[in-house]
Structures are given as C-alpha cells and as structure tokens.
Amino acid sequence: MSDPVVSLHDVDVHFGSDGGLLGMFGGDDATVQAVDDVSLEVGENDVLALVGESGCGKTTLGKTAIGIQEPTSGTVAYRGQDVWETRRGQVDDGAPYADIRRSLQLIHQDPGASLNPNKRVIESLTRPLKKWKPHLSREKREARALAMLDRVGMQPPSDYAYRYPHQLSGGEAQRVALVRTLLMDPELILADEAISALDVSLRIEMMDLMLELQDAFDTSYLFISHDLANARYLTEKAGGRIGVMYLGELVEIGPVEQIIHDPTHPYTKVLNWATPELELGGETGGHPPVRSIDIPDPENPPAGCRFHTRCPEAREICRERPPTVETEYGGEVACYRADPDHEYWDSDPLDGVSDATGLDDAATSD
Amino acid sequence: MTVEPTDARTSSAESEDTIVELRDVSVAFPMGNSESRVLDTVTLDVRQGEVLGIVGESGSGKSMLGSSVLDAVEEPGVTTGDVMYHPPDGDPVSVLELSDEELRELRWEDIAMVFQGALDSFNPTMRIRGHFEETLEAHDKDEREGMERARELLADLYLDPDRVLNAYPHELSGGMSQRALIALSLLLEPDVLVMDEPTAALDLLMQQSIIALLDEIKEKYDLTMLFITHDLPLVAKLADRLAVVYAFELVEVGPTDRLLRSASHPYTRALLRATPNTHAPLEEMQPIEGSAPNPANVPTGCSYHARCPIAKSRCTEEDPPLMGIEDEHRVACFYPEEAREKVQFELEAVARGDDL
Numbered sequence: 052m053s054d055p056v057v058s059l060h061d062v063d064v065h066f067g068s069d070g071g072l073l074g075m076f077g078g079d080d081a082t083v084q085a086v087d088d089v090s091l092e093v094g095e096n097d098v099l100a101l102v103g104e105s106g107c108g109k110t111t112l113g114k115t116a117i118g119i120q121e122p123t124s125g126t127v128a129y130r131g132q133d134v135w136e137t138r139r140g141q142v143d144d145g146a147p148y149a150d151i152r153r154s155l156q157l158i159h160q161d162p163g164a165s166l167n168p169n170k171r172v173i174e175s176l177t178r179p180l181k182k183w184k185p186h187l188s189r190e191k192r193e194a195r196a197l198a199m200l201d202r203v204g205m206q207p208p209s210d211y212a213y214r215y216p217h218q219l220s221g222g223e224a225q226r227v228a229l230v231r232t233l234l235m236d237p238e239l240i241l242a243d244e245a246i247s248a249l250d251v252s253l254r255i256e257m258m259d260l261m262l263e264l265q266d267a268f269d270t271s272y273l274f275i276s277h278d279l280a281n282a283r284y285l286t287e288k289a290g291g292r293i294g295v296m297y298l299g300e301l302v303e304i305g306p307v308e309q310i311i312h313d314p315t316h317p318y319t320k321v322l323n324w325a326t327p328e329l330e331l332g333g334e335t336g337g338h339p340p341v342r343s344i345d346i347p348d349p350e351n352p353p354a355g356c357r358f359h360t361r362c363p364e365a366r367e368i369c370r371e372r373p374p375t376v377e378t379e380y381g382g383e384v385a386c387y388r389a390d391p392d393h394e395y396w397d398s399d400p401l402d403g404v405s406d407a408t409g410l411d412d413a414a415t416s417d
Numbered sequence: 418m419t420v421e422p423t424d425a426r427t428s429s430a431e432s433e434d435t436i437v438e439l440r441d442v443s444v445a446f447p448m449g450n451s452e453s454r455v456l457d458t459v460t461l462d463v464r465q466g467e468v469l470g471i472v473g474e475s476g477s478g479k480s481m482l483g484s485s486v487l488d489a490v491e492e493p494g495v496t497t498g499d500v501m502y503h504p505p506d507g508d509p510v511s512v513l514e515l516s517d518e519e520l521r522e523l524r525w526e527d528i529a530m531v532f533q534g535a536l537d538s539f540n541p542t543m544r545i546r547g548h549f550e551e552t553l554e555a556h557d558k559d560e561r562e563g564m565e566r567a568r569e570l571l572a573d574l575y576l577d578p579d580r581v582l583n584a585y586p587h588e589l590s591g592g593m594s595q596r597a598l599i600a601l602s603l604l605l606e607p608d609v610l611v612m613d614e615p616t617a618a619l620d621l622l623m624q625q626s627i628i629a630l631l632d633e634i635k636e637k638y639d640l641t642m643l644f645i646t647h648d649l650p651l652v653a654k655l656a657d658r659l660a661v662v663y664a665f666e667l668v669e670v671g672p673t674d675r676l677l678r679s680a681s682h683p684y685t686r687a688l689l690r691a692t693p694n695t696h697a698p699l700e701e702m703q704p705i706e707g708s709a710p711n712p713a714n715v716p717t718g719c720s721y722h723a724r725c726p727i728a729k730s731r732c733t734e735e736d737p738p739l740m741g742i743e744d745e746h747r748v749a750c751f752y753p754e755e756a757r758e759k760v761q762f763e764l765e766a767v768a769r770g771d772d773l
Contacts, residue, residue, distance in 0.1 A: 104620040250474045256704030280693040325622040327650035335654045339626040
C-alpha cells in the first residue's frame with residue numbers, strides 16, 4: 052500500500068496572542084494552543100470531515116495538513132515525505148515543494164472573496180495553470196478551464212467564463228472555486244466551510260458534485276464544517292470518517308456509524324443534540340446539554356479533559372487528561388467513559404453534573 | 418438553572434388574535450424605467466403569542482417580508498399594501514402610514530427587530546451598557562428601571578450582566594453579542610420580535626441554545642415572534658406555524674406539524690427533501706432541480722412551474738392564489754394532491770423521548 056496523501060504526527064500549533072480579538076482575556080504573552088497533539092492520516096480517495104465549534108482549531112489543523120501552516124512541533128508528511136523539511140531544502144530526493152503545494156489545494160468558505168473581483172472568471176482560472184504549466188498555450192489553458200466549467204455543470208461554459216465574480220451566485224462562485232483547484236490536478240482538497248455559506252437548499256447538490264468529481268479525478272477531501280448534518284452526508288456517501296475537535300484537541304474520530312449513531316465522547320453527543328432534525332412533534336431541545344453554553348478562553352484552556360468545564364458527565368478524575376481509546380468501529384475517542392472498567396465510574400461528579408445523566412439515552416441512541 | 422418543559426404548540430392555541438395583519442403587501446425597487454418587485458402581494462396574519470417561521474432561500478424576498486412589518490425596507494424600495502398592527506390594548510395602527518417619529522417609537526416599543534451579525538448593529542466604540550442607556554434615554558424611559566430589566570434579560574439569555582454591560586462589542590464572542598442584541602431589542606417591552614437570520618454565522622450548538630432560550634423568553638415576556646431563515650429544520654421546532662416564500666411570493670403556510678407531515682406545494686416538498694440531516698437515509702435527500710428566478714424574470718403563471726415536476730399548461734398561464742386545503746393550511750398550487758403523491762417526501766414521526 053502506498054503512503055497516505057498526508058499524515059500528521061503529534062502536531063501542535065500554537066499562536067502568540069495578538070491582544071486583539073482575544074485581548075479581553077488579559078495576559079500579555081499568552082499563547083493559544085490552536086492544535087494540541089493531533090495525529091491523523093488522509094489516504095487516497097479518502098474523505099475526512101473535521102467538525103467542531105468556532106475556535107476549536109479545525110481550520111488551523113486543515114491548513115497544517117495541506118502544508119500552509121507550519122506546526123509548532125510534530126511532523127506533516129506528504130506521501131511519507133516531510134513537507135517542511137522539503138520546503139527548507141533538507142530533502143534531496145523526492146517531490147519538489149512546489150509539487151506538494153500544488154497537490155494540496157484549498158477552497159475557502161467565501162468563494163467570492165477568493166476570486167479577484169476585477170478579473171473575469173476565465174482569468175482567475177487560467178492564471179494558476181500558467182504558473183504550473185508555462186509551456187501550455189493560452190488556447191489550451193482556456194480550453195481546459197472551459198471544459199472543467201462544463202464538467203461542473205456551468206453550461207454553456209462560455210457564458211460563465213467571461214463573467215466577473217459579482218455576476219455569479221453563491222453556488223456558482225463556489226463551483227468556480229472548485230474548478231480552480233481541480234485544474235491543479237490535486238490529490239487533496241481542503242474544503243473549509245465550503246458548504247456552510249450556501250443556502251440549505253443548495254448544499255446536497257454541491258456535496259454531490261464534490262463526490263462525483265472525487266470519483267472522476269481521484270482526489271481526497273478534508274472537509275471542515277461546524278455542521279454535523281453536512282459532514283454526515285458527505286462522509287457516509289464516501290465511506291469516510293468524521294473527526295470531532297474541541298479546543299484544539301481531536302476528541303473523537305471514526306466512521307458515521309460511530310460519530311452520528313453511537314458516539315462515545317460527551318462532546319460528540321452534544322454536537323448531535325445541536326444538529327437540527329426535521330421531525331414531527333418536535334420541540335426545542337430544552338436546555339442545552341452543557342453546563343455552560345459559552346466556550347472557555349482558548350488562551351487558558353481547562354486542564355485535564357478540556358471539555359470538563361462544560362461536560363454534563365464530568366467527574367473529579369476528568370481534571371486529569373483522559374487517554375485515547377480505540378472504538379469498536381475502528382475509530383478513537385478521548386474519554387474515560389470509553390472504558391467500562393475505569394475508576395472514572397467511581398469518581399465524584401463535578402458541580403452542576405446531575406446524577407441522572409440525560410445524555411446517554413439521548414438523541415444519539417438509534 | 419432549571420427549565421420547565423414548554424410546549425409552544427399548545428400554549429399558542431390559547432389566543433388566536435391577530436397582532437399583525439399583512440394585506441397584499443408588495444415591495445418594489447425602481448429599475449430604470451420599470452421596477453423590480455421583490456415581494457409580491459403577500460397576505461398573512463401573525464397571531465398573538467405565536468412563533469411564525471418564515472422560510473425561503475437567499476433572495477426569495479423573505480427578508481423583505483420581515484422588514485415590511487416595521488416599514489423598514491431600505492430606500493429606494495417602496496412598500497405598498499396594508500400592514501396593520503393590533504396592539505393587545507389599544508386601537509389598530511396602520512404601520513405604512515406612520516410618521517417617522519411614530520415609526521421610531523413603534524420599532525422599539527411595539528415591534529422590535531434583530532438582524533444577523535450583531536457586531537454590525539452595535540457601535541464598536543461604545544460599551545454594551547451605553548447601548549442600553551442610550552435606548553432608554555431616547556425613549557424617555559426610567560433608566561434605573563430599564564437597566565434592571567436589561568440585567569434580567571441578559572441573565573435570561575445566560576449572560577453575566579456585569580461582564581457583558583462593561584464589555585465593548587468586539588470583546589464578546591459572536592454568540593454572546595447576538596444574545597446581547599436580542600436582550601437590547603426586548604428592552605422596551607415590545608409585543609412582537611422580528612428576527613432575520615438571528616443565528617446565522619453562529620455555531621450549531623449556539624444556534625440551538627439560542628432557539629431554546631427564545632422558547633423560554635417567549636413565554637416569560639409574552640412575545641410574538643417572526644423568525645426568518647433559510648434553515649427550515651432550525652426553526653421547525655420553535656415555530657407554531659411555517660410560511661414558505663418562493664420567488665417573492667408566499668407559496669405555503671400552515672401549522673408546523675401539518676406542513677411537515679403533508680407539505681402540499683411541490684417547492685416545499687423539494688425543499689424539505691433537500692435538507693441535509695443526520696438521520697434520514699441518504700437516498701431520501703435530493704437536490705432541487707434548477708435555480709430560483711431573479712426579480713427581473715419571474716416566470717408567468719406559477720413562478721415555480723419551470724422547476725416543477727408536475728407542472729401543466731395551466732401552471733404556465735395562471736398564477737395560483739393561496740388556497741385553503743384544510744384547516745389553516747393554505748397552498749399556492751393547483752395540484753396539491755398530486756404534489757403530495759409525486760414529490761416524494763416523508764417524515765417519520767419521531768418518538769425519541771430524548772429532550773435533554
């Protein structure tokens with residue numbers, strides 16, 4: 052078996068505080084542990100969705116995986132080859148850094164912002180191609196771009212190619228962004244909230260398109276979303292995995308059967324609770340199943356299990372860091388509750404944790 | 418922080434009084450020699466104490482519908498028709514005929530509005546406290562009493578009143594500032610709260626938390642709510658009734674459960690089917706074919722006919738009016754039975770008993 056497209060080992064990414072957005076939390080030289088000790092792999096034709104609340108580090112982890120964010124410690128490898136050593140010229144044989152960068156592409160949340168507003172679509176599409184394949188004639192570059200527009204359903208392509216970004220709808224702009232990455236013949240596309248900005252009614256269509264293109268072009272997706280319903284649709288259809296992040300840590304990862312239908316980590320269950328379902332006789336979910344609805348200060352995350360300050364199941368022992376346990380689905384979870392024999396079960400509940408826990412038989416039991 | 422279980426559906430049935438009445442309300446923007454109609458003769462009653470969910474895609478006209486309730490459509494848009502506000506105690510008010518001063522009072526003291534993106538609504542150089550004080554002063558309200566209410570509202574929204582009042586807008590997270598904005602909108606005790614995508618751009622957990630909190634404060638403060646969103650599942654559990662907007666028209670309106678169980682407009686059914694969720698089988702989720710028209714070229718006849726799988730020649734010629742099909746359930750389609758039969762969508766009655 053060949054090496055995974057990307058593999059991350061024990062990756063930390065820490066940022067110095069800029070005193071701006073996070074300045075309210077005080078502390079002059081505090082750092083934010085955006086990503087803390089994460090290891091994961093994305094294989095060929097793989098789909099991995101990362102979910103979590105704003106500030107959980109999912110975007111930073113995604114950028115680290117495609118080699119545009121350097122980790123503070125740990126390694127990032129493309130096909131087994133260290134990305135940052137390659138960049139620093141410390142790898143003699145192997146793929147050049149430019150090839151790695153081209154193989155690992157990115158689609159932003161706001162496609163409008165990633166397209167130059169003063170350039171027609173065709174220019175935005177052919178420019179990166181010119182850089183990558185300078186020998187290709189202008190006609191050939193344009194022909195490729197037009198063919199790819201046609202391929203993603205923008206027909207007739209010449210209609211769209213000569214428009215400016217403001218003349219595209221949100222869904223059309225997102226397709227153009229997808230075309231631009233595909234023209235680079237990527238092996239992995241990081242789609243950072245690429246679906247979230249679209250109307251609910253357009254999301255299935257866009258995800259179907261992404262999957263169809265995956266089949267046609269042999270790409271993998273690292274799909275970042277705060278929406279578990281989108282992550283579920285894409286990964287279940289592709290046979291992929293969902294990774295759940297909380298305050299910089301990967302707390303649970305596994306296939307849809309695990310994350311959606313039989314989650315172990317209380318935070319994964321909370322995310323399931325927060326995902327609206329259409330159902331008859333539904334009522335609002337009542338009180339959110341967390342002890343605090345706001346996320347703690349990321350500069351000063353709780354010790355031990357970082358979720359223990361909000362977790363409805365937290366006990367004294369959760370002030371210590373839980374181990375990562377393998378699940379029956381082949382995934383992993385970082386919670387004492389995954390081990391039925393652990394001393395957790397004899398530990399005292401923390402303040403605000405009720406004895407009769409509501410979470411276990413909850414939204415996730417079927 | 419204990420919460421009594423509440424049931425929006427039974428509680429609203431106690432009062433059927435109309436509090437806001439829209440009659441043939443249209444909004445048009447001038448465009449060269451013609452005009453662009455972004456809301457087309459909408460007739461709708463909002464009942465005292467209910468939550469009415471207004472659902473539509475971007476650019477469908479749903480925000481115009483919300484703005485027209487407060488005559489808040491921005492220039493050069495022109496709102497026509499009748500918007501009547503029936504205060505719980507007092508004479509009816511014709512909103513579109515109010516003077517600027519009367520409108521200013523109405524917008525805070527009777528019908529308040531919350532938009533998405535609280536940061537844009539707050540003055541970045543003023544502490545949150547200043548926004549509350551300024552509002553009280555502008556309306557000649559007792560500051561002491563008003564700030565007491567402010568604290569209570571903030572606490573009801575699970576915010577620490579002191580910390581939030583002393584903060585500048587940028588010092589609050591998105592979810593916190595959006596809740597602070599909701600508290601501000603309720604400061605002068607309005608009867609009706611119009612919210613346009615109030616939770617968009619927030620995390621799902623915060624969205625659901627806000628929905629749950631709205632359900633609580635609605636009871637406590639005896640509010641009527643219009644909740645405008647593109648996200649049908651989000652509002653479905655909060656709303657007593659749903660109104661679906663497509664191509665600047667109201668295409669279906671009915672009690673939430675009725676509408677989910679037997680949606681009768683082909684568009685509503687397609688919209689329900691196109692909604693990603695975590696439990697329905699994958700093959701039941703299907704995209705809607707085609708795209709919505711822009712105001713410059715709305716098709717003649719039924720505006721959905723070009724995308725509709727059951728459209729007939731009549732649909733291309735005649736614009737179906739909103740017709741009652743069963744108690745309170747109205748739909749703008751000539752063939753509602755065929756729609757239910759041919760546009761597959763079925764919800765299971767879920768008895769999960771999992772309200773946490």
